[in-house]
Amino acid sequence: MEEFTNIFVGEETVKADSKIIYDIAIIGAGPGGLTAGIYAGRSRLKTLIFERLSPGGQIAVSDQVDNYPGFPEGISGKELTDRMEKQAVRFGAEIVPDEVRKIKKEGNLFELETASSGIVKSKAVIIATGADPVKLPVPEEEKFRGRGISYCATCDAAFFKDKTVAVVGGGDTAIADAIYLTKFAKEVIVVHRRDQLRAVKALQEEAFENPKIKFQWNSVSEHVIGENKVEGLEVKNVKTGEKVLLKVDGIFVAIGTVPNSNIVKGLVELNEKGFIKTNQNRETSVKGLFAVGDVRDTPLRQVVTAAGDGAIAEFSAENYIKNLEYIER
Amino acid sequence: MEKLLKEKDEKYIKDLFSSKLESEVELVLFLQSEGGDKVTKFNSQYLPYTEEILKELVSLSDKLTLTVYKDDKEKEEEYGVEQISALFVEGKNTNKNVIYYGIPSGHEFSSLLEDIIDASRGTTELSDKTKAELKRITSPTEILVFVTPSCPYCPRAVRTAHQMAMENNNIKGVMIEANEFPEWSQKYSVYAVPKVVINDNVQFEGALPEDAYLENVLKGAGKIILE
Incomplete structure (x- = not known):
């Protein structure tokens, strides 16, 4: 019962005002963007947070977050980011359900081209656009996406009640997904290209103890088989070259992320994988433009590091704005 | 039944x-007794909860009323009810065309709140361009x-459909809670959500921004896309 009587109320959203100049425009309402919003609101800066999908970012689809300090029993990703959202709104940050498509710097002002709010101007910008899941590298991905291939276990697990599913990947997300899926599926096969998992030990132990989870080690996905929907996943053993057809009805993919850095391509320096380079102040190669969280070139992508980034970036942005006003005077 | 809305949420919604x-x-809610022709064996357990959530919700404002039709064939026909539960949001800019099949809980509860506000004010926040195109x-x-x-990605897709329905009453915006209606979902091969189907002939998966969403709706309605 609890599954469907769990109610999320959400926060009120607003429209961006194209006639005023905002102090800080934050792009993305995941943990990084929301934390920057909390800090900016407390500094009484005129702050906007753009969100194109739904506040919370990638972690909002995590059933259980056990490594964010202050929640000894763990907390669902959505509940955690709902709280951050409320906190940001409490201090005056405004959340705008819109997509920023392009960023330009004209003199000392940033101009954000949006999908439905026109051009929005701000003194500083914090990019918190996060990352998207890497697509399953098989020729049939597009054909079966939404027809058995899924990138969101909490969204789609219910369609695989008493079925067999594969989870591709061996990191935290993959293993947490596999554990969550056992609430619905009768069997979960973890397909991983190495002979050991990359996920944190605590998750590994939980997965190894779960009788519904099986492992297909040293294996990479080659083909998805099926008529109109997924009926099997053909994997190849990277050591022996042997091919195996796993009879599965669903394939959940968690093999890493690609940064959502398109809107600043050509504007700021990116690393070879497309993540935004910053200095320790979280400032990019463009003055007044900052980056936080998963879209940033960083060794660890977690809620806690994104939140830390958000605080630092807001602090730096605030100093940048003060300095700007000083020079202008 | 225990109350479903938390006290702090109630206060927020009231304000x-x-x-x-x-x-x-x-809010017009259609229910049937167990074994009714539009109840599935998967969803009869949800019905009391659906009614309870809505009862609690309308108690938070004197501008809201809840009308429940149970086993009422005549009214079902009048509203064009296809499955049970069916919820219609009736306000300034709607005409039996903003619909929820199944429980509006979880993330969809916020869709319902926003729908109620729009229906009460007779406005939506779709862009002027979208509003103009919808007139076609x-x-x-x-x-x-x-x-x-x-x-978490679904409310945006639901809201866009409902806002479009409010802007143009030729459009019916229909949310379907897939767990409650597995046969309906299977008919359209739903294995991932959100999945949007327009006039049975155009469909897409995932959350699309407003302009791309509109393009699909126009295509589904047989309109040529103008640049």
Whole structure:
């Protein structure tokens, strides 16, 4: 019962005002963007947070977050980011359900081209656009996406009640997904290209103890088989070259992320994988433009590091704005 | 039954409604007794909860009313009810065309709150361009949006369909909670949500921004896309 009587109320959203100049425009309402919003609101800066999908970012689809300090029993990703959202709104940050498509710097002002709010101007910008899941590298991905291939276990697990599913990947997300899926599926096969998992030990132990989870080690996905929907996943053993057809009805993919850095391509320096380079102040190669969280070139992508980034970036942005006003005077 | 809305959420919604609602909004809920022709064996257990959530919700503003029709064939026909539960949001800019099949809980609860506000004020926040393009739709057009309550990307897809329905009453915006209606979902091969089906002939998966969403709706309604 609890599954469907769990109610999320959400926060009120607003429209961006194209006639005023905002102090800080934050792009993305995941943990990084929301934390920057909390800090900016407390500094009484005129702050906007753009969100194109739904506040919370990638972690909002995590059933259980056990490594964010202050929640000894763990907390669902959505509940955690709902709280951050409320906190940001409490201090005056405004959340705008819109997509920023392009960023330009004209003199000392940033101009954000949006999908439905026109051009929005701000003194500083914090990019918190996060990352998207890497697509399953098989020729049939597009054909079966939404027809058995899924990138969101909490969204789609219910369609695989008493079925067999594969989870591709061996990191935290993959293993947490596999554990969550056992609430619905009768069997979960973890397909991983190495002979050991990359996920944190605590998750590994939980997965190894779960009788519904099986492992297909040293294996990479080659083909998805099926008529109109997924009926099997053909994997190849990277050591022996042997091919195996796993009879599965669903394939959940968690093999890493690609940064959502398109809107600043050509504007700021990116690393070879497309993540935004910053200095320790979280400032990019463009003055007044900052980056936080998963879209940033960083060794660890977690809620806690994104939140830390958000605080630092807001602090730096605030100093940048003060300095700007000083020079202008 | 235990109360479903938490106290702090109730307070938030009360304040929200008192500052935002203008004219009255009627929530029309259709139910059937167990074994009814439009109840599935998967969803009879949800019905009391659906009714309870709505009862609690309308108690938070005197501008809201809840009308429940149970086993009422005549009214079902009048509203064009296809499955049970069916919820219609009736306000200034709607005409039996903003619909929820199944429980509006989880993430979809916020869709319902926003729908109520829009229906009360008779406005939506769709862009002017979208509003103008929607005027071109002159024949009945149905947007089905399949969701699960645990999908954070789904409310945006539901809201867009409902806002479009409010802007143009030729459009029916229909949320379908996939867990409650597995046969309906199977008919459209729903294995991932949100999944949007327009007039049975155009469909897409995932959350699309407003302009791309509109393009699909126009295509589904048989309109040529103008640049």
